[in-house]
Amino acid sequence: MREISLDRLRTLVEISDLGSFAEAARRLNLAPPTISLHVAELEARVGAPLLTRNRGQVRPTAIGETLLARARRLLADADLALEEVRRQVEGLTGRVRLGASTGAIAHLLPKALEHLRVAHPGIDVQVQVLTSQASLARLREGALDIGLVALPQVAGKGVKVTPWRRDPILAYVPADWQPPAKVTPAWLAQRALILNDSSTQLSRVTGEWFAAAGLFPAPRIELNYNDAIKSLVGAGYGATLLPQEGDAAELDRRIARRPLRPGLWRQLGIACREGQVERATGYVLEALERLL
Known part of the structure; x- marks a missing residue:
């Protein structure tokens, strides 16, 4: 069964808020036939009328009101999700998964995290106690972003290790x-x-x-x-x-x-996946490099 499109729901919300198909078309920068098609598809999907027209005023039916309430929440959640992703892409927020030994976590990592908290307070570093071999394995699996590892190590495909301290x-x-x-x-x-x-x-x-x-x-x-x-x-x-x-x-x-x-x-090294890293991961790497 085909899912309801968010674009169709947004069209329904705009028509309801503006009380007009034509105004909704202008607001959404769509052709009027496209607006009518969106409503027709929604009504076919739910099997009931969603809007009524009375003296040029468009109003939702009772079933339309039920769908509108859900549609507003879904659209708000979608907008929030896109905003959260945008902030993470820009490096304003983000989660970085880091693996290290207990000694490195207790005595080296706090100074890096202190700098990170001041410079980039929206970055959340999730720390795991791991051996060097376990960190490299999780990096290869994509389950870790950074590993502090004892050298020498064989990084393996897709992972690079840089000498650190x-x-x-x-x-x-x-x-x-x-x-x-x-x-x-x-x-x-x-x-x-x-x-x-x-x-x-x-x-x-x-x-x-x-x-x-x-x-x-x-x-x-x-x-x-x-x-x-x-x-x-x-x-x-x-x-x-x-x-x-x-x-x-x-x-x-x-x-x-x-x-x-x-x-x-x-000798310790910093291990991460090859290629371009996310901005949040890059900020954590910069904080670690300050400990040299």
Whole structure:
């Protein structure tokens, strides 16, 4: 069954408001026969007269009044939908789906979102906790707009990854362990360790750091939640290797933070789909680039 056209409904509303077929034709910039055809199609669709003509005045029938009430709401909703889309196309509003690790969300993203809130208050960023691999997979599926991913990564078809920032990886050690000024693989491998699980790029990077010294320590606990790892370090349950995130003043006093020897770095990239991005996504990318 064919649906009722919004154009036909708009014609009905104009005729009712103006009380004239001719005036409605002028208002809508349509030929009078076209106006009559619109009404005839509507009446054929509902199976009843919608308008009456009395002494040159056009008025809706009772059935016409019922349809008019619905038509006004439908047309208002359609106009509102087009206005919302227009604002999103112009970058005044929009929703951006972003995936990142818990560490990046807690310590890096807030500064970007603060800038975005001031510069583009109509942009809504929906944040998801995702591993780098999950972010890339959702980008390829079209279920994500931006991913903050650990490098290196194979982006895959339709996705591009741009290097973003390079942060030092540090040793986080219970303060009462009295760690040296610089922590080596040999010193750390002799202690209880709480490390990222094997699904993460950070696990691979730290494993290579130990392996380069001929060491392959087994962690006491494996997690993929950096703040939880830090809490366990603060409780004296083990040491860890994590990227430097946030300010030193925020660090738990029970935790000593030390540079590594040899040094180690965590590299992050920004992943998004190839081609032209929506304006809202572009504004979020600009806010992230300010954190370099």
